[in-house]
Amino acid sequence: IMDPAETTFAHHMKAAGYATCISGKWQMYSYNPPDFEPEWRGKGQRAEDSGFDEYCLWHTEHTEDKGSRYGDPVIQQNGEYLQNTAGQYGPDIFAAYINDFVERHQDEPFFVYYPMALTHGPFNPTPHSADWPEKRHTNDPKYFKDMVEYMDVVIGRIVDKLDELQLRENTLILFLGDNGSPREVTSRINNHEIQGGKGLSTDAGTRVPLIANWLGATPAGVVCEDLVDCSDFLPTMMAAAGATLPEDDLFDGVSFLPQLHGQPGTPRDWIFSDHNPLPGWGKVGYYRQRWAQDKRWKLYDTGQLFEYAADVLEERPIAEKGEDAEAKAARQTLQKVLDRMQ
Structure with a gap:
């Protein structure tokens, strides 16, 4: 509504x-x-x-x-x-x-x-x-x-x-x-x-x-x-x-x-999304999700980072401890977006 x-x-x-x-x-x-x-x-x-x-x-x-x-x-x-x-x-x-x-x-x-x-x-x-x-x-x-x-x-x-x-x-x-x-x-x-x-x-x-x-x-x-x-x-x-x-x-x-x-x-440079299926969708298996993305990377407010351009179905989250320089930079940039859109 x-x-x-x-x-x-x-x-x-x-x-x-x-x-x-x-x-x-x-x-x-x-x-x-x-x-x-x-x-x-x-x-x-x-x-x-x-x-x-x-x-x-x-x-x-x-x-x-x-x-x-x-x-x-x-x-x-x-x-x-x-x-x-x-x-x-x-x-x-x-x-x-x-x-x-x-x-x-x-x-x-x-x-x-x-x-x-x-x-x-x-x-x-x-x-x-x-x-x-x-x-x-x-x-x-x-x-x-x-x-x-x-x-x-x-x-x-x-x-x-x-x-x-x-x-x-x-x-x-x-x-x-x-x-x-x-x-x-x-x-x-x-x-x-x-x-x-x-x-x-x-x-x-x-x-x-x-x-x-x-x-x-x-x-x-x-x-x-x-x-x-x-x-x-x-x-x-x-x-x-x-x-x-x-x-x-x-x-x-x-x-x-x-x-x-x-x-x-x-x-x-980025897109912010807040998928909040309530009210109206509470009877089915959808739940609220917030994330920011650019053309290559996607960061959820849960901390999960994906290089979704190469992992379209998001099956391989990138562990923060194993991130390379590009992943670290993407995380920092997209986290600022999430913080800004609180």
Whole structure:
């Protein structure tokens, strides 16, 4: 859940003169079921207070009322629940709403946030699956592949709409994964099987795709190795909009807009992470972890140091007594970050 007093990036974009829209999933209000941590019931930030002019969302209220996000979805649109969604597919509705919003606001600055339902569990068939619609509520990891493919379909519809309206050269598209794949999903990369690492602090759980596209502005086919974390998106979006952040507030992010233009920029030297899965995740085997990392080393607040660039699954912690000069220097640098972020 989110503090109802929190200022979101939508508030900032709206203040910069942008029409704002969110379509997809919310889950920022009253997230917990009624039998778990009742003190969090009815708390959080509602979609209508979050800086968005319009919304089309699943799971805006209590968890037990959320319904399906996929087949026969339960979706709230600007304060009203959609009727007659039987046989429809949630991601189709979300993408269609975005396209309608873009068409209505094509002659003014607009900002769209699409927190996708895909490819989150449950793993249900999509309209392109052989088992749709008869088994549209069946949960089976075998459908994960279909869900990934359909994610590409709905993103393509949005990009096609921007093309149709000739807006691509004036629109920055940022595609970001939110976490690693679910544990039930095994992927094959370079002939190696990789189990999903959602909820883990390793690269399998925290390193995600980030794709930027701005026709005529971002160089095509370039891979940037700079560190980026989620706090960097607000300053990047504001810079792209030609707006500035309020000087009377504190922001941790670093704009990576120069890199999107093919320039060196001022990339960050480290990332700090605090994974605190409570409230809401206390029933499962996740626990709080804090760490700092650069491109090569990762130091946990427990004192464990990994050269994760060469030990991706973090199976070989480096004993402090046996550290070489590089490891010692990395430990000292990252420990200062942890101390600073207390």
